[in-house]
Amino acid sequence: MIRVLVCDDQVLIRTGLVTIVDAQPDMEVVGECGDGRTAVDLAHRLEPDVVVMDVRMPELDGIEATRLLAGAGVARPAKVLVVTTFNLDEYVYQALRAGASGFLLKDAPPGQLLHGIRTVATGAALLDPEVTRRLVGAYATRIRPADGDPADVPLTPRELEVLRLIADGLSNSEIAAALVISQETVKTFVSRILAKLGLRDRVQAVVYAFRHGLSA
Structure with missing residues (x-):
């Protein structure tokens, strides 16, 4: 089973993500939260296989939370999949620099989200060649x-x-x-x-x- 932590401050979106992930036979949501500080605490305590992380959240934004979980110097870096409203905005670039394994748009279809989680869980990066070229x-x-x-x-x-x-x-x-x-x-x-x-x-x-x- 792929153990997933879902972090998004918008309750409707978070609930949708949790529902989609929990419906999969090879995945389970082990926790959810609405701010970056709690995301870091839960990730340390629950040790999920993948953290689905929003960028804009209270207390601690998703970029800094990602840096604390997957950045340079972290002993056991988490696999973080960042979700964002914008494709090539600076938030995405900063999240990747912070240690994220990839990103998806919030309006991505469920199948793409699930593929993303499975990809990141294997240790691979979720950036197709064209997106890599454009982003970097x-x-x-x-x-x-x-x-x-x-x-x-x-x-x-x-x-x-x-x-x-x-x-x-x-x-x-x-x-x-x-x-x-x-x-x-x-x-x-x-x-x-x-x-x-x-x-x-x-x-x-x-x-x-x-x-x-x-x-x-």
Whole structure:
């Protein structure tokens, strides 16, 4: 069972999310709340597999709550799926920087929400290639430092090539086609890249690439 914590200050939306999730045979809602402070407390106490987190909440907003649950330095980072009203607003960018595993729009169909929860529960990031390209590209100037030096990146030339393609928004199958290698080989490269750089998922890999000037 995928144990889910639902955090949203709008009761109607929260109730809808809880109802949808609880109706699934492979999921259960272990808690719900309407503010960020309670979200952090419940997540620490209940240890859910996935936290569905709203951005705008009282007491503590969803971005700061996500940082406390999944940010750098957290011993046991939670898997956070952020839900937001806007697609490419700065809240989404900040949430991903805070450690979120992905995001969905609040008006996404139930099937997309459930797919998102299952995806994040496996440890994967919930950003399709096009969304990755648009989102990070929109804030590239804020991510990439002026003195970023690709030479400082501890990767082989081939791994750097794969990282650049990830940052360009290519999926594993597209990377495989571009480099004329198998998808399994691409997966191996991705795993090595994440391990060498100490990154959790593709979202962090994209941000890393922009910070180090590895993508336009």
